[in-house]
Amino acid sequence: MNEPRHILSNFDNALTQLRQNLFKMASLSTQNLNDAVKGLLQRDLDLCNQVIADDEQVDQLEKTIDAEGIAILTRFTPMAQDLRRVVSAMKASSNLERISDQAVNIARRGRKLINSSELPETRMLEPIYSQAYNLLQDAVRSFTEEDMPLATSLKARDRELDQQQNEFIARVTRRMEEDTGHLKDYIDLVFVARFLERAGDHAVNIGEDAVYAGAARDIRHTQ
Numbered sequence: 308m309n310e311p312r313h314i315l316s317n318f319d320n321a322l323t324q325l326r327q328n329l330f331k332m333a334s335l336s337t338q339n340l341n342d343a344v345k346g347l348l349q350r351d352l353d354l355c356n357q358v359i360a361d362d363e364q365v366d367q368l369e370k371t372i373d374a375e376g377i378a379i380l381t382r383f384t385p386m387a388q389d390l391r392r393v394v395s396a397m398k399a400s401s402n403l404e405r406i407s408d409q410a411v412n413i414a415r416r417g418r419k420l421i422n423s424s425e426l427p428e429t430r431m432l433e434p435i436y437s438q439a440y441n442l443l444q445d446a447v448r449s450f451t452e453e454d455m456p457l458a459t460s461l462k463a464r465d466r467e468l469d470q471q472q473n474e475f476i477a478r479v480t481r482r483m484e485e486d487t488g489h490l491k492d493y494i495d496l497v498f499v500a501r502f503l504e505r506a507g508d509h510a511v512n513i514g515e516d517a518v519y520a521g522a523a524r525d526i527r528h529t530q
Contacts, residue, residue, distance in 0.1 A: 318383045322392065325375045329396050332368040333447045335361065336403040339410035340443065340506060344436045347417035347499065348429065355421070358414040365407040372400040388520070395520035399450055402509040402516070406443065409502040409509070416495045423492050428479055435475060435500055438468045439507040446510040446517070453521035458514035465511045472504040
């Protein structure tokens, strides 16, 4: 009679470990995004380099989570919500890894921009970053707490981020025509804005994973 309880306890421990690794990964990815933008804005080359180096830890955690998830599915064959939680954790880890990749992309562009004279338009990235960062934080919180209203609110906020990015690119494009001497720098700024927008997209995906895990609803490709 003890065997079912023993198996259940092992499953609970395995799922807890999976989620702990996911939240560690979320913390690292969030920190990398923050440090990448901070390195750009503060013209801190060391910080940009640190982001690039720290991405390796995020990559390793994604591999660990995938391995743990597959082991849980194989060993325990979970059903219903337990199954959704495992699958969603694995999907969320993929999005967190891509967010860290966007941070690396920003850091690499930042290193280029630091080697040139500072452009006033760089500061215009701050509200775009704030929107993307807040989306990411709330996406992780919605997943952690299985907060469905918070998770479903992310898509509308992501549209605001898209609009901010479009307005930034339009302004920088005008500056390219006026200041052709810094053409490459303006192009780098456009890429940074796009990387932030993509980070927001991945945050929305994590919110979708939270809804699937907690409510068995697939809200992908909906308004």
